[in-house]
Amino acid sequence: MEIKEKIQKIKARKLTAEQNIKQFLDKIKKDNKRLNIFLHLNSNALDEAKKVDKKIKEGKAGKLAGLAIAIKSNINVKGLIANCASKTLSNYISTYDATVIEKIKAEDGIIIGMVNMDEFACGSSGETSAFGPIQNPSAFGRIPGGSSSGSAAAVAADFCDLALGSDTGGSIRNPASHCGVVGMKPSYGAVSRYGLIDLSMSLDQIGPFSKDVEGAKLLFDVIKGHDEKDSTTYENIEPNSNKIFTIGLSPDFEKLCDKSIYSLVEKKAKELSRKNGWKIKTVDFEHIDLAVQTYYPICYVEFFSATRKFDGRKYGSRIENVCGPEVLRRILGGSEISKEEYHGLYYRRALKAKEIIKKEFEKAFSQVDVILCPTVPRLPQEIGSKVTVEEMYGYDALTIPANLAEIPAMSVPAGKIQDIPVGIQIIAPQFSEEIMFQVASAIEKLK
Amino acid sequence: MDFLWRSVNEEEKESIKKEAKAILDNFSKALARVEKQKTKDVFVERKRQTRKEKKAVCDPSFRELFFKNAPEKEGDWIKAEKGAWK
Numbered sequence: 001m002e003i004k005e006k007i008q009k010i011k012a013r014k015l016t017a018e019q020n021i022k023q024f025l026d027k028i029k030k031d032n033k034r035l036n037i038f039l040h041l042n043s044n045a046l047d048e049a050k051k052v053d054k055k056i057k058e059g060k061a062g063k064l065a066g067l068a069i070a071i072k073s074n075i076n077v078k079g080l081i082a083n084c085a086s087k088t089l090s091n092y093i094s095t096y097d098a099t100v101i102e103k104i105k106a107e108d109g110i111i112i113g114m115v116n117m118d119e120f121a122c123g124s125s126g127e128t129s130a131f132g133p134i135q136n137p138s139a140f141g142r143i144p145g146g147s148s149s150g151s152a153a154a155v156a157a158d159f160c161d162l163a164l165g166s167d168t169g170g171s172i173r174n175p176a177s178h179c180g181v182v183g184m185k186p187s188y189g190a191v192s193r194y195g196l197i198d199l200s201m202s203l204d205q206i207g208p209f210s211k212d213v214e215g216a217k218l219l220f221d222v223i224k225g226h227d228e229k230d231s232t233t234y235e236n237i238e239p240n241s242n243k244i245f246t247i248g249l250s251p252d253f254e255k256l257c258d259k260s261i262y263s264l265v266e267k268k269a270k271e272l273s274r275k276n277g278w279k280i281k282t283v284d285f286e287h288i289d290l291a292v293q294t295y296y297p298i299c300y301v302e303f304f305s306a307t308r309k310f311d312g313r314k315y316g317s318r319i320e321n322v323c324g325p326e327v328l329r330r331i332l333g334g335s336e337i338s339k340e341e342y343h344g345l346y347y348r349r350a351l352k353a354k355e356i357i358k359k360e361f362e363k364a365f366s367q368v369d370v371i372l373c374p375t376v377p378r379l380p381q382e383i384g385s386k387v388t389v390e391e392m393y394g395y396d397a398l399t400i401p402a403n404l405a406e407i408p409a410m411s412v413p414a415g416k417i418q419d420i421p422v423g424i425q426i427i428a429p430q431f432s433e434e435i436m437f438q439v440a441s442a443i444e445k446l447k
Numbered sequence: 448m449d450f451l452w453r454s455v456n457e458e459e460k461e462s463i464k465k466e467a468k469a470i471l472d473n474f475s476k477a478l479a480r481v482e483k484q485k486t487k488d489v490f491v492e493r494k495r496q497t498r499k500e501k502k503a504v505c506d507p508s509f510r511e512l513f514f515k516n517a518p519e520k521e522g523d524w525i526k527a528e529k530g531a532w533k
Contacts (some may be wrong), residue, residue: 001459079512095512121453127450170483230487287481293474300471313527315516324452326464332460347464384449389470392450439455 003067003161003215010066011056017049020161021110021130023276024068028159030114033134037150039073040081041113043238052108057234063222064109070154070163070317073114074121075206076195077101084197085129087178087322088310098195099230100164100206107222111159115150121166121199121302123147124174124395125380126266133383138180139420142380145175145395147199151178155277156208162219163209168199169295169398170399172207176300177375177423180413182216182440183209183401187430188406189234191220192227200302203295203403213412213440220433236431245439247273248283248368256289256397257377260417265424268414271446272372272439282366283371291400292393296356297337297350304334329389338446354404361405365429368437373398375411375423398425408433414441 009015009173025045032038042048045068054062071077074084076094079103083089086363101111118128126134129182136144137157144153148165152175155163165172167185176183184207191206198204208219226235247269254262273280307327312318320331364371377397381387402409407430411423424443428436455463519526 078508092511092516095509095516096506123450125450128452130452133451139465153471290477290481293477296474297471297478300467311517314525315518317518322454324456325459326450328460329463329467333471336464336468337471346475349475349482352484352486353478353481356481356484359486384451388448389466390473421511446530 002212003210003218006161007065010322011061013056015051017047017056017110020044020066021068024112024160025160027247031157032159035137035153037115037131037134037153037157037159038070038113039083039085039116039131042077042080042111045110045112048110049159050078051225052110055108061217062106062107062109063205064104067109068112068117069104069109069219070112070151070160070161071101072148072151072165073115073168074117074197075100075164075199076115077111077344080111080114082114082197084120085131086119086319087130087317088319089316092315095155096195099192099227099426101195102214103223109162109222109248110283115154115163117150118147119327120197120303120307120323121147121168121171122330124170124392126153126175127383128324128326135383136178136179136380139178140382141382141405143383144179145178145376145380147171148183149175151209152176152181152183155179155181155211161210162215164206164219166196166199166204166206167211167403168203168299169395169403170396172209173375173399173423173425174396175407176209176411177425178380178421180421181209181211182213182412183207184216184220184410185402185408186220186224186433187408189232190236190401190408190431191223191318191432192225192230192233194227194229198302198306200299201306202298202302203406205403213437213444216410217437234431236433243438244278245276245369246279246367247436248279248364248371250283250285250288250371250373252288253398254372261374261377261379261422264415264417264422265372268424268443268446269372270401272308272443276442277447281368283368287353287360290353290403291404292359292397294350294353294404295396295400296393297346298354300334301347302334302336303330304338307331348425357401358405361401361407361429369428369435371427372425375399375425379417379420379422402427406430408436410436410440412443415441
């Protein structure tokens with residue numbers, strides 16, 4: 001059932017919020033062991049649903065009334081466990097609601113529980129969780145992508161209506177692509193990160209997952225906007241769209257991809273252009289091949305800094321004593337390159353490259369309205385496969401550029417290869433989420 | 448190597464550290480090609496947004512949850528070792 005249809009059903013009281021939540025809880029109870037998606041359920045969800053039903057009856061319910069929303073375990077929901085899929089915070093109970101959670105609750109959305117993820121969002125595969133790997137419901141046995149693996153998998157497995165994840169270098173779009181759902185990373189500054197346990201503060205964004213574009217837009221519209229608790233946030237500026245778009249395709253993205261994946265996405269872009277009368281134009285990037293090399297020094301240093309609070313005094317355990325290899329790699333690497341003797345060699349050089357990539361996107365968007373490319377350059381491998389660190393980091397080669405350029409991007413299902421979902425990525429200028437959603441809807445209609 | 452979670456021993460910590468440095472060295476070498484390009488200094492400018500100072504709101508349940516999370520406590524105090532964390 002589409003989100004729009006479900007909302008109408010709930011508001012018309014043909015389906016109660018309580019029934020909606022209960023059917024998800026039953027499904028989770030039946031299938032979660034096999035898929036390893038939920039780490040912690042909200043024991044008050046049914047009671048909260050009953051209260052929402054009362055509000056619906058009184059005609060006072062909000063935009064998300066009765067919808068079940070799964071939350072990535074690095075976002076604070078008061079009274080629930082936000083463990084970041086780590087042993088460091090294995091029993092950490094959130095003491096407050098993140099701003100995005102306050103907004104969801106104000107619109108009567110029901111937090112159904114906290115989902116699995118890569119440990120501290122360090123990963124692109126959903127394998128680095130201290131509570132075991134997450135299965136891909138759309139391609140069982142293969143990685144679901146990461147790091148918001150549980151959020152994407154929860155939507156794909158019909159464990160919830162919508163989900164929240166965080167995206168630092170592709171962590172929403174990558175699992176959305178592998179699980180065959182819609183996932184959206186907003187512009188940097190569009191959504192408050194207050195209450196997000198950060199990976200890399202200059203790149204992190206919180207964003208929605210849904211089965212359809214309408215659902216992602218609905219949740220984004222609820223969580224967006226300025227928050228005085230996060231000084232990087234703006235009120236959103238949404239430019240009017242002219243409805244006739246120019247789509248950008250780039251050979252520089254094509255070079256980074258498997259041929260079959262790029263062909264599928266290119267075919268989709270051409271179909272989109274033909275059906276809507278939109279133009280296609282080639283855009284060039286000189287430094288896009290440096291995105292991965294730019295991202296990781298920034299991420300390592302900022303993550304090292306972010307983890308200094310995990311000293312095991314006020315909560316949890318000391319992170320270095322109990323974390324897995326990928327988290328440790330980033331902490332030790334970040335510690336090393338932020339030393340005074342390396343001043344300028346790693347972090348500042350990466351910041352410079354980030355600025356250059358950002359400028360290249362600004363130039364590209366003076367010629368086109370959106371850029372289309374695959375979300376992930378390769379198909380998801382089998383869980384537990386042996387890959388090098390560089391190969392694993394390369395999974396995010398097509399998603400990282402949008403984080404570096406601080407612009408919005410989303411993944412929409414494009415089709416399947418070998419019966420495995422493949423996503424198409426739509427990248428738009430900063431704060432042009434409205435245009436991005438219009439193009440995403442048009443892609444969805446091609447089905 | 449696979450990316451599945453596992454606990455790390457002291458010996459492995461050293462090799463992870465070396466490996467991380469080698470990866471970052473390679474990345475930094477690749478980024479050397481941007482070194483001569485001119486860019487503006489990276490800084491954050493926030494002229495349009497100012498923080499409104501409001502009166503702090505006290506959440507009465509915060510204290511209970513805060514102490515629930517503390518690994519070692521005694522009465523109204525959280526206990527922490529001296530000098531072990533550097």
